[in-house]
Amino acid sequence: MSVLLSPWENPPSTIKLARGEVQLWRFRIDLPTDVIAGLRPLLSRDEQLRAERLLDPLKSSNFVAARGRLRQILAGYLNLQPAAIEFSYGGQGKPCLTAKTAERLTFNLSHAGCWGLLIVASGFAVGVDLEKIDSQLEYEKLAGLVFSSAEVACLEQYACKRRRRAFYRIWTRKEAWLKGQGGGFSASAQMVQDAGWQIRSFSVDGGYLGALALAAEVTEVQRWHLH
Numbered sequence: 001m002s003v004l005l006s007p008w009e010n011p012p013s014t015i016k017l018a019r020g021e022v023q024l025w026r027f028r029i030d031l032p033t034d035v036i037a038g039l040r041p042l043l044s045r046d047e048q049l050r051a052e053r054l055l056d057p058l059k060s061s062n063f064v065a066a067r068g069r070l071r072q073i074l075a076g077y078l079n080l081q082p083a084a085i086e087f088s089y090g091g092q093g094k095p096c097l098t099a100k101t102a103e104r105l106t107f108n109l110s111h112a113g114c115w116g117l118l119i120v121a122s123g124f125a126v127g128v129d130l131e132k133i134d135s136q137l138e139y140e141k142l143a144g145l146v147f148s149s150a151e152v153a154c155l156e157q158y159a160c161k162r163r164r165r166a167f168y169r170i171w172t173r174k175e176a177w178l179k180g181q182g183g184g185f186s187a188s189a190q191m192v193q194d195a196g197w198q199i200r201s202f203s204v205d206g207g208y209l210g211a212l213a214l215a216a217e218v219t220e221v222q223r224w225h226l227h
């Protein structure tokens with residue numbers, strides 16, 4: 001049975017997460033300059049340096065917005081100040097909370113266009129991916145490069161007018177699964193078929209597609225929209 005997703009709702013004033021529960025947050029990252037300026041000091045020194053190194057002002061501002069919101073949301077679970085949260089990084093760069101901050105809380109972040117998504121769980125790995133559907137993308141070429149032959153065959157089963165969305169569906173599902181594992185990203189990764197995981201696609205807004213990857217036993221995901 002496929003995991004049940006709640007509608008996007010306002011989050012409660014007190015955030016709680018029992019073991020086995022999963023919560024998915026949606027927030028905007030195209031924020032006014034003064035809001036970005038207010039989020040910047042929440043970031044650690046290395047995050048601020050990373051934002052400075054991004055020469056494209058939009059990419060830099062999106063990074064600050066996503067990391068700032070990530071810290072604000074996690075602070076609600078951890079009862080900490082956003083700036084006090086410490087991250088460590090896996091071999092392929094997946095951020096997680098340091099054992100000092102929280103042992104069981106896991107999360108994964110994705111951002112594209114004007115939206116960010118954050119999945120939060122307790123006790124198991126999770127992955128999320130978000131893509132803005134690009135009507136100009138030469139997706140068939142890209143599929144040839146990064147999809148397995150089974151994924152290419154799956155794509156070709158769709159009628160032409162539905163194929164672009166199908167490409168993004170396969171892409172985001174694969175990416176969410178790979179991000180859940182936090183491992184390397186390679187074109188040789190096989191079609192997403194893994195008994196330990198379930199993958200769920202969903203719409204984030206017009207023109208945006210998301211996917212999440214989580215433990216097979218999870219039955220429900222609460223979805224919250226942060227204003």
Ligand SMILES: CC(C)(COP(=O)(O)OP(=O)(O)OC[C@H]1O[C@@H](n2cnc3c(N)ncnc32)[C@H](O)[C@@H]1OP(=O)(O)O)[C@@H](O)C(=O)NCCC(=O)NCCS
Pocket residue numbers: 063066067092093094095108109110111112128129130146170171172174175178179180181182183184185186
């Ligand atoms: C990190 C990576 C996963 C970024 O993917 P993306 O779609 O460009 O970006 P997303 O917004 O979804 O994810 C970025 C976030 O994932 C997290 N992340 C970074 N490395 C990660 C990893 N190895 N595993 C899981 N999450 C990771 C970070 O929080 C990052 O956000 P940041 O800007 O705060 O650092 C990138 O390393 C990558 O390799 N993409 C490969 C794309 C590809 O070829 N896919 C083929 C399969 S379809």
